[in-house]
Amino acid sequence: MEPARQQPAAEETDDGLVLRLADGCDGAMAxxxxxxxxxxxxCGWRILGDRAEAEDVAQETFVRxxxxxxxxxxxxxxxxxxxxRVATNLCIDRRRARARLAxxxxxxxxxxxxxxxxxxxxxxxxxxxxxxxxxxPDRQRAALVLVHFQGFSGQxxxxxxxxxxxxxESLLARARRRLRKTLSPHIENLLEVRS
Amino acid sequence: MTKRDLPxxxxxxxxxxxxxxxxxxxxxxDFERWPEAERYSGISLAGRSEEARTLLAExxxxxxxxxxxxxxxxxxxxxxxxxxxxxxxxxxxxxVSSPAGRTPFRAMRSNALTVSVVLNLFLAAALGGVxxxxxxxxxxxxxxxxxxxxxxxxxxxQDEAExxxxxxxxxxxxxDPDFVEFDSDAPDDFDIASWPDAEQxxxxxxSSI
Numbered sequence: 001m002e003p004a005r006q007q008p009a010a011e012e013t014d015d016g017l018v019l020r021l022a023d024g025c026d027g028a029m030a031x032x033x034x035x036x037x038x039x040x041x042x043c044g045w046r047i048l049g050d051r052a053e054a055e056d057v058a059q060e061t062f063v064r065x066x067x068x069x070x071x072x073x074x075x076x077x078x079x080x081x082x083x084x085r086v087a088t089n090l091c092i093d094r095r096r097a098r099a100r101l102a103x104x105x106x107x108x109x110x111x112x113x114x115x116x117x118x119x120x121x122x123x124x125x126x127x128x129x130x131x132x133x134x135x136x137p138d139r140q141r142a143a144l145v146l147v148h149f150q151g152f153s154g155q156x157x158x159x160x161x162x163x164x165x166x167x168x169e170s171l172l173a174r175a176r177r178r179l180r181k182t183l184s185p186h187i188e189n190l191l192e193v194r195s
Numbered sequence: 196m197t198k199r200d201l202p203x204x205x206x207x208x209x210x211x212x213x214x215x216x217x218x219x220x221x222x223x224x225d226f227e228r229w230p231e232a233e234r235y236s237g238i239s240l241a242g243r244s245e246e247a248r249t250l251l252a253e254x255x256x257x258x259x260x261x262x263x264x265x266x267x268x269x270x271x272x273x274x275x276x277x278x279x280x281x282x283x284x285x286x287x288x289x290x291v292s293s294p295a296g297r298t299p300f301r302a303m304r305s306n307a308l309t310v311s312v313v314l315n316l317f318l319a320a321a322l323g324g325v326x327x328x329x330x331x332x333x334x335x336x337x338x339x340x341x342x343x344x345x346x347x348x349x350x351x352x353q354d355e356a357e358x359x360x361x362x363x364x365x366x367x368x369x370x371d372p373d374f375v376e377f378d379s380d381a382p383d384d385f386d387i388a389s390w391p392d393a394e395q396x397x398x399x400x401x402s403s404i
Contacts, residue, residue: 027282028282030279037274037278041267041274045268058270059277062278126264129260129263130265133264147222147228148228148258153231155230169221170221172220176220176221176257183257183260187260
């Protein structure tokens with residue numbers, strides 16, 4: 001009789017859970033998705049600006065994890081970094097494919113907060129910020145999302161994007177320069193209010 | 196000389212104002228996002244330099260706006276269920292729709308464009324004779340050449356856009372030959388039969404075999 005597979009403990013490490021996943025341990029995926037699905041979904045949503053597409057990317061990311069599990073190396077990148085790298089690249093692929101079919105400008109209106117009719121100031125700022133971020137070139141936006149929103153270090157973002165840390169800093173600086181230019185009226189208003 | 200060695204360097208803190216500016220412009224005004232190895236040098240310089248504090252304040256302004264982006268959605272129960280079910284049945288993954296899918300209509304449009312260009316070139320050759328260019332191109336050939344140039348320009352624009360994207364990504368991006376927008380309702384400027392009489396190609400002056 002086959003021994004019963006042990007449920008993963010809550011404090012099991014990510015690496016341990018991935019190895020259990022490879023062994024067919026029941027419950028490993030539930031624990032892993034509980035830990036990482038929110039940030040994978042958030043990353044996809046910020047890059048794509050569309051919840052349904054972000055959910056597709058999140059699911060595909062975990063499908064890739066399942067395939068990767070048998071050859072998972074515990075001395076490789078941390079699971080969170082690996083997942084967000086996969087998700088980011090899936091998002092970039094989608095953006096590029098989408099741009100071929102429906103050239104820019106595009107996805108900002110997919111964010112769900114426009115159905116309220118007139119936008120008050122707070123909503124107007126949020127909309128302007130999302131629109132400005134959505135208009136960034138793919139890699140600039142991905143670097144910004146990873147470092148500013150997902151808490152990646154420059155080095156982790158570099159690994160995720162397959163570039164050097166210096167290149168990530170350049171992507172970030174260009175992204176922020178472009179955002180500052182686009183959002184300058186809001187920044188000026190902000191400074192006026194503060195002063 | 197690198198930017199780290201700008202004249203206004205601040206040896207006491209180990210960080211130049213130039214490097215401080217680079218980091219503030221890349222990572223923003225929150226030192227928590229800065230590279231750990233340079234974080235404390237940055238904090239030290241900000242404590243002593245008015246210029247550094249100004250750079251930091253500018254970066255904070257944008258950070259604040261970015262904080263208004265809004266909270267991401269939480270995973271829906273359906274998504275959690277879909278992901279969790281992968282472990283029991285990997286084949287259960289709902290097939291995700293990809294915008295990369297090449298629709299039959301799109302393929303048809305692309306093929307229609309290709310056929311249209313080839314047929315029109317053939318028509319141009321039939322009307323104008325076969326021109327083997329040596330020396331200046333006479334009128335008809337010029338018209339055909341301009342038409343070709345238009346098509347090539349369209350392709351070239353797409354090429355440049357893709358190349359720019361490739362530069363942004365740091366990797367060369369092969370051009371998608373199907374990426375030519377085609378409006379079936381638009382007049383076909385390349386249809387020589389539809390040209391005004393005055394602009395119809397003349398046979399004279401074109402060398403033919």
